Amino acid sequence: MPIEIKVPTIGESITEGRISRWLKADGSAVKRDEPVCELETDKATAEVPAPAAGVLKHIAKEGDTVAIGAVIGSVDENAKATAAAPADPAPKVAAPAAAAKEPAAREAMLSPAAKRAAEEEKIDPNSISGSGRGGRVIKEDVYAAKAAPAASPAPTPATPPPVSARTGERETREKMTGIRQRIAQRLVESQQTTATLTTFNEVDMSAIMALREKFKDKFKEKHGVGLGFMSFFVKASIEALKAFPLANSRIDGGDIVKQHFYDIGVAVSTERGLMVPIVRDADRLSFANIEKKIVELAVKARDAKIGIGDLQGGTFTITNGGVFGSLLSTPILNPPQTAILGMHTIQKRPVAVNDQVVIRPMMYLALSYDHRLIDGREAVQFLVRIKDCVESPERMLLEI
Structure with missing residues (x-):
């Protein structure tokens, strides 16, 4: 008798998910614990493994919304593997012969979302130029390729191209993913249920930048990871949270x-x-272990491998809009947390030091906080504490 594949319990508050895609074709041979489909929830994307080795049968379709515990497929242990379909679904678009000779690395440069979009839009992913990190093809590249006009011979002088020629659809409609819907819901809830204020300060990054420049090579050689700014701000935030514990608290009723x-x-x-x-x-983590953990989590998040356990909880949040060039912003609280730190881009600006105007690498910091629990004085002092730690990193080592 075939063994049922059920939607697993993913998190306490999650009751359903959406089958974003089947990783193995209907009728293909699968191994025990081999991922057979991707399940997208309002918080993360999870892979559903095969409960046994055998031949896979699809019951639910891609795009179906399924409840936790629902049967979405089955595995027949007694079926012969020779009668099974190929392990991977047949491509929906015939690839050029030359594309078949490309190295397997080309497939690895295609994100899961981009691959799904390419299949849906019937676009050969090998014909798309990637704009992601390291040339990675992302979903937006697929839609841009779809909207681009098809190549055609240059018009003769006697038939010039029309001035108002349409080059693509004027608008497209795309269903919001469960994660995007959840993000939208959480942001609105945050604005409606908290008394959010933001205070600002600026920090001189000279000391940290000099420290990184001096030790970055030895740090990477010893720990196998680069020394970034985030570990300094995590450590500085912890010092501030210890000094002002209300920023590490939450409101539960009264x-x-x-x-x-x-x-x-x-x-x-x-x-x-x-x-x-x-x-x-x-x-409890060292600078090196903080950097390693951040890299590990960031890779899992971008590769859609992040688990619900990696996202739940948290007492304080740091967001860095500076990586995108943001000079100043007001971060939105992540309830039930009562404070969030916003980092921004580093700019060289003239500042007064010892009555002299000098050029220093400066960063604006923003602290958004729930005024129901944290008063303005504590919020300002909290941000000053972070500023002091960043401008004098030795404070964090000496805990002063």
Whole structure:
């Protein structure tokens, strides 16, 4: 008797998901624990494994919304593998013969979302130029390729191209993913349920930049990871949270819940939207381990491998709009957290130091906070504490 494939329990608050795509074709041979489909929820994308080795049968279709525990397929252990269909679905678009000779690395440069979009739009992914990191093809590249006009011979002088020729659709409609819908819902809830204010300051990055320049090679050689700015700001935030514990607390009805641990969320931009994976017990980690954890979580988030456990909880969040060039912004709270730190781009600006005008690498910092719990004085002092730690990194080593 075939073994049922059921939608697994993914998280406490998740009741359903959407089958974004089948990774194995209907009738193909699968191995035990081999991923057979991607399940997209309102928080993350998870892979559903085969419960046994055998021949796969699809019951639910791609795009179907299914409840937790629902049967979406089955595996027949008694079926012969020789009677099964090929392990991978047949391509929907015939690829040019030359494309078949391309190295397997080309497939690896295609993100899961881009691959799905290319299949839906019947576009050969090998014909698309990638704009993502390292030439990676992302979903937006697929839609841009679809909207681009088809190549045609140059018109003769006697028949000039019309001035108002249409080069593509004037608009397209695309269903919001579950993750994007959840992000939208959370942002509106944050604005409606908190009394959010933002305070600003600026920080001189000279000390950190000099420290990184001096030790970055030895740091990477010893720890196998680069020394970035984020680990300094995580450490500085922890010092500020210890000095002002209300920023590490949450409101629960009429109670204030003070949290004596430091699970720091680090916002990561992905094709599916902004995600905030959590660096657990960050106060117990070294600079190197913080950097390693951030890289690990960022890669999982961008490759759609992030788990619900990586995203749940968190006592404080850091977001860095500076990587996109943002000079100043007002971050939105991530309830039930009561504070969030916004980092921004580094600019060389003239500042007064010891009554002399000098050029220094400066960064604006923003702290958004819930005024129901945190007063303006504490918020300003919190941000000053971070400024002091960043401008004098030795403070974090000496805990002063």
